[in-house]
Amino acid sequence: MTVGIQLFEIVDGKTRQKSFSPMVWRSKLALNHKNVTYETVPVTFLDIPVLIPKVCPNVTAPTVPTLKIADGEGLQDSLAIAEYIERNYPKGPSIFGQTASEKNLQLFFDSYVSTRLHPAIQRLVYIEMYEHQDAENAAYFKSSREKGGKTLEQLGGDQAQNLKELKDNLGLIHSALLRSGGWITGEQPGWADFTLISAFIWFNSFAPQKFEEGILNAIDDQVLRNYWRKAQELIQ
Ligand SMILES: N[C@@H](CCC(=O)N[C@@H](CS)C(=O)NCC(=O)O)C(=O)O
CATH class of the missing domain: 1.20.1050.10 (Glutathione S-transferase Yfyf (Class Pi); Chain A, domain 2)
Incomplete structure (x- = not known):
């Protein structure tokens, strides 16, 4: 089974339904704006240091959002994710403007x-x-x-x-x-x-x-x- 782009997002520990992080939402709004198909992977605070290094092995401080773009390739940081989407999905409306x-x-x-x-x-x-x-x-x-x-x-x-x-x-x-x-x-x-x-x-x-x-x-x-x-x- 091919797994496409995955966005790791933090959810509350009680219901595991509430996606609350402002940095994650920056990435989600950018992905939606560019009509990118992706699935979300909900994680809690305690999951982050366990799961994120598997996607981004070299990070010193694991955080979300993290985007898994291909097997063994991950991208951390909301702005870096938005810049990656802007570069790789040139069609459709821009995230950062024309200039x-x-x-x-x-x-x-x-x-x-x-x-x-x-x-x-x-x-x-x-x-x-x-x-x-x-x-x-x-x-x-x-x-x-x-x-x-x-x-x-x-x-x-x-x-x-x-x-x-x-x-x-x-x-x-x-x-x-x-x-x-x-x-x-x-x-x-x-x-x-x-x-x-x-x-x-x-x-x-x-x-x-x-x-x-x-x-x-x-x-x-x-x-x-x-x-x-x-x-x-x-x-x-
Ligand atoms: N500069 C990073 C900041 C990411 C960040 O701090 N994420 C928080 C959630 S908003 C996090 O993962 N915190 C983990 C923790 O507090 O243990 C970005 O824009 O993505």
Whole structure:
């Protein structure tokens, strides 16, 4: 039997149904955008160091997403995966745009999402991520995150302050969406959108009420809510 492209994705330890990682979702949205046929391989936190080195034998720090492109050939890292797809599936809509400067701007947006939204979201979902694990994965999650000496509660910090930080940093994104009237990248979604939507998926999958408050209701109009509604067509 020929096994095609496989994407290793992390799921929660309790139901093993919830694909939550923002980095995995960046890859999934890019694969879907290019109409690539692939199957997903669900793994938990504890499976990652066991299974990923079998696909990528030389990696020092196994993580997901990992794409198995052929027997014995694996590719780690969401951006590397998207670049591989863009190179190898030239037909159809582009992920990064037509020019180097378009790609550069999208990577700038990627950095903005990763540095201005992810930290506050991470602090807002530490406890929920822990609660969605089975006993073994919960113990791993807790000990790996607490090894710096702070408890999960302490790492989460002041929730009101986290929501304020999110709101402050959503302002520029909201303005960009108002200007474009559609996706961040215009009429077609692109890498910038995939990074933003993936952050939203992560937040919403663990803490839908905080997501509602911290993202959809952060600014007093429908722009972010309409964007999230529109994003549902890409999420499969
Ligand atoms: N730069 C990497 C980061 C990948 C990463 O950190 N993945 C997380 C899930 S979001 C992971 O595999 N964590 C394993 C762990 O925490 O044990 C990428 O973009 O793919």
